[in-house]
Amino acid sequence: MTSYSRQLYHFAFDPHSRLIRLALGEKKLSFEETLVRYWEPDDTIIRLNPSGxxxxxxxxxxxxxxxQTHRICEDRAIMEHLEEAYPEIRLWPANTNERAEARRLVGxxxxxxxxxxxxxxxxxKMEKRLMGGGVPDIPAMRAGREAxxxxxxYFESLLAVRNWLAGGTISYADFACAGQLSILDYFDEVNWTRYPHLKTWYMVMKSRPCFRPLLNDKLPGMAPSAHYKELDF
Amino acid sequence: MTSYSRQLYHFAFDPHSRLIRLALGEKKLSFEETLVRYWEPDDTIIRLNPSGxxxxxxxxxxxxxxxQTHRICEDRAIMEHLEEAYPEIRLWPANTNERAEARRLVGxxxxxxxxxxxxxxxxxKMEKRLMGGGVPDIPAMRAGREAxxxxxxYFESLLAVRNWLAGGTISYADFACAGQLSILDYFDEVNWTRYPHLKTWYMVMKSRPCFRPLLNDKLPGMAPSAHYKELDF
Incomplete structure (x- = not known):
């Protein structure tokens, strides 16, 4: 069997990047990292992935x-590739309907x-600061918070009746959701006490070894919420 | 082997729906259709797919x-399902890199x-009319045309050196692209003569049997371009 060294081009606070870092960690696949400031022009990135x-x-x-060298662009393609190439630890459920449910939730x-x-x-809250795009638009932030x-x-309603987001087994859907919420949690945007099932699930997700690197991520000039790193919050 | 009857909930001028109609046709899988006016509230649809x-x-x-009854929501999940359940006619390439390339292009x-x-x-051009959302915004239309x-x-540059969009074999990427361009072509938005490789490829795509139902689609009050149905245009 061919063994590979891996390079992941990502941005620490891009949710799609977080999903893949979590999945690689969960599947125990080691990788080197190249941090990309995706909002700046970068020929290396465009050569690797024309969409940027x-x-x-x-x-x-x-x-x-x-x-062969493999070049796999963006999370959907990477998830399917990891599952096809490294099926030892499965992150799509075995059952057809649960698998469709996990893919629906990733979508x-x-x-x-x-x-x-x-x-x-x-x-x-974040991009405008990174890009130097001026002061945050308060009504837009408020609309995002309401959404x-x-x-x-919705996630709370699912986790009230399921162990994991897509059903009985952990899946890419859990890592997609945890990757997304972890970024908003860095900015203290998730009021966990209102969503007890979601909070319990997130505590479990956070204590997985694959999560540790994410909890050490830092954005220059933007401190994480007080509980961002706490496993018990 | 279990045999299934299929129901596809779709809108004829939704590009993601077109992709799946083409893929089902190409894989010779029969299906019944339920036409959905996705811009109107519809409890049946929300029950089937909470995202709507x-x-x-x-x-x-x-x-x-x-x-079991299978309920598969949205094109990414449906593509993977069709490939897993009906591998006789494959629409993801067999080679790892070509498969990643096809998934990149779908993305x-x-x-x-x-x-x-x-x-x-x-x-x-279309949605505002369907939804009764007022007159088209000309600068927005122009920006869309420029994009x-x-x-x-970009597609022309790929097809100048490849038989199919993702490489040597036809794939979901071709159906994704053809589904999208066919809608814009209905509205006469594609200046084919400027893109000779793309035009040749589209002629080939259009003459596949799976394409025929799409060429008969009609939007009330909006006539198709003169060449929309023509195989030789």
Whole structure:
């Protein structure tokens, strides 16, 4: 079997990057990191992924074993690749309907949460600062916060009747959700006490070894919330 | 082997729905259709897919054979499901890098084309009319048209050196791209003569049997472009 060294191009506070860091950690696949300031032009990134979007995973065969270099762009492609190439620890459920449910929930973050929450709340609170885009727009932040409440209520309703977000087993859906919420939690935007099932689930997610690197992430000039690193909060 | 009857909930001019109609056709999987006016509240749809997004595929086992009903929401989950359940005609390439390339290009439409082109051009030209949202905003339409040119040039550059969008074999990437462009072509927004490789590829795509139902789609009050149905245009 070919063994690979891995390079992950990512930004620590990009939710799609977090999902893949968590998944690689959970699958016990080691990787080197290249941190990318995605809002700045970068020819290396455009050559790797013409869309400029993150994360990007490059797998290089280790000398003696041969094989092809793999270049896998963005989280959907990376998730499927990791599952096909490293099935020992599975992150898509075995049951057809649970697998579809996990993929539906991963899509929820891409086609709904990113639009309704991140494009407003995270954009105003973080991106504008990174990009030098001026002061946050308060009504936009407020609209993002309101939308976030609906999403948190929805996750709470799922976790009231399920052990994990998509059903009976941990899946990419849990890492997608935890990656997203962990960023908002850094900015103290999640009122955990209102969502007891979600809070319990997040405590469990946070205590997994794959989560540790994320809890050490820091944004220059923006301190994390007091409980960001606490496993018991 | 369990055999299923299928119901596809979709909107004829939703690009993600078109992708799945094409894929089902290409895989020779029959299905019944429920047309959904996605901009109107619809409890049936929300029960099937809480995000309200299309398409949704429901597979019901035929009486004698037993098995589970499958409910698969949105194109990413449906593509993976169809490939897992019906591998006889494959729409992800067999090679790891080509498969990653096909998934990257499918993602291109979801995370880039939808934002940069459809949210402007298709929204102004079609959605506002469907939703009764007032007159089209001309600067927004123009911005969408400008973005579309960049995308078309990019597809042209790929097809100048490849038989199919992702490489040597037809894949979901081709159906994603053809589904998207076919809608813009209905509105006469694609200047094919400027993109000869793309045009040749689109002629080939259009002449596949799976494409025929799409060429008969009609939007009330909005006539298709003169060449919309023509295989040789």
């Amino acid at each position: 979007l993150l994360p990007i995973l490059v797998e290089m065969p280790e000398q003696e074993s041969g094989g 929820w973050f891409e086609r709904k949460f990113d639009y309704e929450v991140n494009a407003l709340l995270l954009h105003e 976030l409440k609906d999403h948190l209520r | 997004l299309l398409p949704i595929l429901v597979e019901m086992p035929e009486q004698e054979s037993g098995g 291109w439409f979801e995370r880039k084309f939808d934002y940069e082109v459809n949210a402007l051009l298709l929204h102004e 579309l040119k960049d995308h078309l040039r």
